[in-house]
Amino acid sequence: EDQVTQSPEALRLQEGESSSLNCSYTVSGLRGLFWYRQDPGKGPEFLFTLYSAGEEKEKERLKATLTKKESFLHITAPKPEDSATYLCAVQVWGGADGLTFGKGTHLIIQP
Amino acid sequence: DAGVIQSPRHEVTEMGQEVTLRCKPISGHDYLFWYRQTMMRGLELLIYFNNNVPIDDSGMPEDRFSAKMPNASFSTLKIQPSEPRDSAVYFCASSLEGPRNTGELFFGEGSRLTVL
Numbered sequence: 001e002d003q004v005t006q007s008p009e010a011l012r013l014q015e016g017e018s019s020s021l022n023c024s025y026t027v028s029g030l031r032g033l034f035w036y037r038q039d040p041g042k043g044p045e046f047l048f049t050l051y052s053a054g055e056e057k058e059k060e061r062l063k064a065t066l067t068k069k070e071s072f073l074h075i076t077a078p079k080p081e082d083s084a085t086y087l088c089a090v091q092v093w094g095g096a097d098g099l100t101f102g103k104g105t106h107l108i109i110q111p
Numbered sequence: 112d113a114g115v116i117q118s119p120r121h122e123v124t125e126m127g128q129e130v131t132l133r134c135k136p137i138s139g140h141d142y143l144f145w146y147r148q149t150m151m152r153g154l155e156l157l158i159y160f161n162n163n164v165p166i167d168d169s170g171m172p173e174d175r176f177s178a179k180m181p182n183a184s185f186s187t188l189k190i191q192p193s194e195p196r197d198s199a200v201y202f203c204a205s206s207l208e209g210p211r212n213t214g215e216l217f218f219g220e221g222s223r224l225t226v227l
């Protein structure tokens with residue numbers, strides 16, 4: 001069974017304090033790994049897609065990286081508006097078109 | 112574009128009642144997904160459609176749940192009879208050309224269901 005585990009479950013940082021969120025996966029054959037952001041009371045919003053080990057994607061203060069077993073979402077000098085739940089999801093070869101999501105990391109950036 | 116539109120945003124009902132959740136996907140998107148989100152289990156895929164045809168309903172918890180997509184601009188998720196354990200936020204999402212290309216699903220704001 002495909003599994004996606006995110007850690008930590010929650011993280012509280014000071015504004016400007018850089019850190020990383022982890023997503024480890026156990027799948028039969030990774031087609032793609034995806035990062036989403038979810039604000040309270042909203043649906044998830046797409047951030048990145050990573051397809052192969054060594055690949056990196058960046059967007060403003062966020063950078064996503066991928067290895068054969070895990071992905072990291074690095075947050076550099078975060079601001080309070082970066083506070084959200086960050087979700088990781090995978091898609092496998094030969095599987096359904098839907099994504100399998102982890103439970104997310106709840107990130108709070110304090111001013 | 113208005114994005115994916117879901118209704119109702121909030122629903123409170125009593126055990127045993129029928130619940131119908133509605134979704135209007137983004138125009139031109141040919142994939143539609145229904146997800147359920149709880150604190151315990153996170154986001155779970157219930158069912159998805161391609162060109163209005165159900166492709167995979169293996170995530171539907173039991174026969175009390177059913178979903179339809181009568182046309183490209185409308186889908187429903189029905190629970191009958193509802194039970195307290197069905198309480199969750201139900202999300203609809205749509206995608207163009209399927210997520211195999213980019214993984215980008217466009218989610219609605221969700222329907223929060225509370226079954227008493």
